Amino acid sequence: MPEFLFSSHCKTCTYKDLLFGNLSSKELDLLNENKKEIMFKKGEIISREGEDITSFLYLKQGLVKLYTPSLNNKDQIISIAKPRDFISLLSIFSFSTYKYSISALEDSVVCSVEMDALKKIIQNNGTFAIEIMQKMSRMYDDIIEKRFEINRKHLRGRIAYILIFFSTHIYQNDEFELPVSRREIAELIEMTTENVIRILSEFRKDGIIKIDGKRIKLLNPERLESVCKLG
Amino acid sequence: MPEFLFSSHCKTCTYKDLLFGNLSSKELDLLNENKKEIMFKKGEIISREGEDITSFLYLKQGLVKLYTPSLNNKDQIISIAKPRDFISLLSIFSFSTYKYSISALEDSVVCSVEMDALKKIIQNNGTFAIEIMQKMSRMYDDIIEKRFEINRKHLRGRIAYILIFFSTHIYQNDEFELPVSRREIAELIEMTTENVIRILSEFRKDGIIKIDGKRIKLLNPERLESVCKLG
DNA sequence: TTCTATATATGATATATATCATGGTATTTA
DNA sequence: TAAATACCATGATATATATCATATATAGAA
Numbered sequence: 001m002p003e004f005l006f007s008s009h010c011k012t013c014t015y016k017d018l019l020f021g022n023l024s025s026k027e028l029d030l031l032n033e034n035k036k037e038i039m040f041k042k043g044e045i046i047s048r049e050g051e052d053i054t055s056f057l058y059l060k061q062g063l064v065k066l067y068t069p070s071l072n073n074k075d076q077i078i079s080i081a082k083p084r085d086f087i088s089l090l091s092i093f094s095f096s097t098y099k100y101s102i103s104a105l106e107d108s109v110v111c112s113v114e115m116d117a118l119k120k121i122i123q124n125n126g127t128f129a130i131e132i133m134q135k136m137s138r139m140y141d142d143i144i145e146k147r148f149e150i151n152r153k154h155l156r157g158r159i160a161y162i163l164i165f166f167s168t169h170i171y172q173n174d175e176f177e178l179p180v181s182r183r184e185i186a187e188l189i190e191m192t193t194e195n196v197i198r199i200l201s202e203f204r205k206d207g208i209i210k211i212d213g214k215r216i217k218l219l220n221p222e223r224l225e226s227v228c229k230l231g
Numbered sequence: 232m233p234e235f236l237f238s239s240h241c242k243t244c245t246y247k248d249l250l251f252g253n254l255s256s257k258e259l260d261l262l263n264e265n266k267k268e269i270m271f272k273k274g275e276i277i278s279r280e281g282e283d284i285t286s287f288l289y290l291k292q293g294l295v296k297l298y299t300p301s302l303n304n305k306d307q308i309i310s311i312a313k314p315r316d317f318i319s320l321l322s323i324f325s326f327s328t329y330k331y332s333i334s335a336l337e338d339s340v341v342c343s344v345e346m347d348a349l350k351k352i353i354q355n356n357g358t359f360a361i362e363i364m365q366k367m368s369r370m371y372d373d374i375i376e377k378r379f380e381i382n383r384k385h386l387r388g389r390i391a392y393i394l395i396f397f398s399t400h401i402y403q404n405d406e407f408e409l410p411v412s413r414r415e416i417a418e419l420i421e422m423t424t425e426n427v428i429r430i431l432s433e434f435r436k437d438g439i440i441k442i443d444g445k446r447i448k449l450l451n452p453e454r455l456e457s458v459c460k461l462g
Numbered sequence: 463t464t465c466t467a468t469a470t471a472t473g474a475t476a477t478a479t480a481t482c483a484t485g486g487t488a489t490t491t492a
Numbered sequence: 493t494a495a496a497t498a499c500c501a502t503g504a505t506a507t508a509t510a511t512c513a514t515a516t517a518t519a520g521a522a
Contacts, residue, residue, distance in 0.1 A: 129360035
């Protein structure tokens with residue numbers, strides 16, 4: 001069950017500068033009246049493909065995945081979002097229903113703003129409109145670029161890529177707990193689960209990484225970096 | 232050399248409803264003073280990756296490709312745009328330089344609006360801001376979805392897909408002149424040029440299509456459709 | 463024109479990746 | 493607690509695709 005949290009006023013929120021730094025006091029009040037913070041446990045679904053879009057969501061804490069539940073019980077993971085990312089930004093302005101599902105990979109806190117209130121602010125504040133467009137555009141560009149980057153690589157390169165992604169961009173640490181199953185890695189970088197497992201084992205045998213279940217330690221990040229580039 | 236064309240006032244432009252239908256008379260005047268129509272010959276480059284973005288472009292006539300000139304002299308084609316598409320929409324709001332190059336696959340007419348003027352209109356017209364966000368978001372979603380769709384398919388399915396794309400979405404005709412080389416098809420649907428040629432030949436031998444150089448005729452569109460879905 | 467580069471074409475071969483099979487382990491569910 | 497289900501692991505095999513080689517046709521450049 002998602003749990004509603006007590007949250008501070010938008011004016012004093014530490015995430016204010018994320019997008020709302022230039023709003024007027026009145027606009028921040030409107031925002032505040034139409035937002036709530038929600039806690040999702042690991043594994044819980046935040047929103048489902050096809051549901052009506054009524055709110056604009058961004059991630060305050062945790063980690064979530066955006067994905068399309070596809071036919072033969074194999075999802076397609078579009079991207080993994082981290083705190084400060086706008087997780088519902090995709091498609092909220094283009095369609096009335098979500099194009100992707102979102103679920104929590106770790107316990108997560110989401111700030112949810114009523115779409116109507118957000119639209120009202122956009123309507124009346126052009127600078128804010130341009131800022132949100134920039135943010136949106138950048139997110140999309142990033143997803144598209146990453147997709148091409150991954151597809152150009154061989155399987156070893158893709159695994160190296162995703163390990164570096166978690167290590168560098170998510171946990172800022174050479175050692176971390178994988179927030180996803182091997183299967184989810186497969187769904188994210190477009191390969192089979194067997195090959196994800198196989199190549200992780202290869203990396204272990206080659207002394208590039210240390211594996212203990214979901215716990216991964218990068219023993220040779222430079223080598224991994226070069227596999228990512230060349231493999 | 233791109234050639235500047237004489238163009239009608241925005242108020243009477245047949246493309247007005249595309250995005251500018253709800254602008255005020257004053258806004259349309261501003262738009263008109265800051266736009267020009269440019270003709271590009273087949274093969275000419277409209278904008279280059281890395282160049283400063285100074286204008287917002289949409290396609291009035293012709294066909295263009297968006298692509299990233301990549302390292303080992305093999306481009307990556309992101310998408311093919313047709314009339315009424317906003318060809319510079321990608322990344323113009325996120326970065327100050329183009330993230331993709333654009334070139335004309337056929338003789339094309341582009342309407343080019345000064346970015347500053349467009350931003351001024353967005354600033355002052357919230358409804359317009361939301362409309363342009365919707366359009367942008369839809370374009371991005373479309374590109375991402377198509378990418379996944381193509382990647383899920385085997386090579387035969389990809390070729391079928393691209394033939395149906397030209398036949399149905401671009402030319403609305405079972406018979407058409409391919410606007411791209413086999414190599415460009417390869418760059419668009421991520422396979423080798425040899426295999427593009429090989430599979431086109433297979434389709435010809437199977438009686439699914441008729442080939443005469445760049446001229447293609449779909450003899451059995453239903454069969455092609457099923458190859459696209461299943462292959 | 464002749465030379466050179468590019469596009470089309472096809473076959474043989476190598477290689478990357480998926481698929482199938484099987485077993486163990488952990489984690490839900492009953 | 494047991495049963496069922498998902499997850500992890502690895503090997504053998506099949507298959508899809510890339511790579512290499514070669515040839516012809518076509519278009520551009522000198």
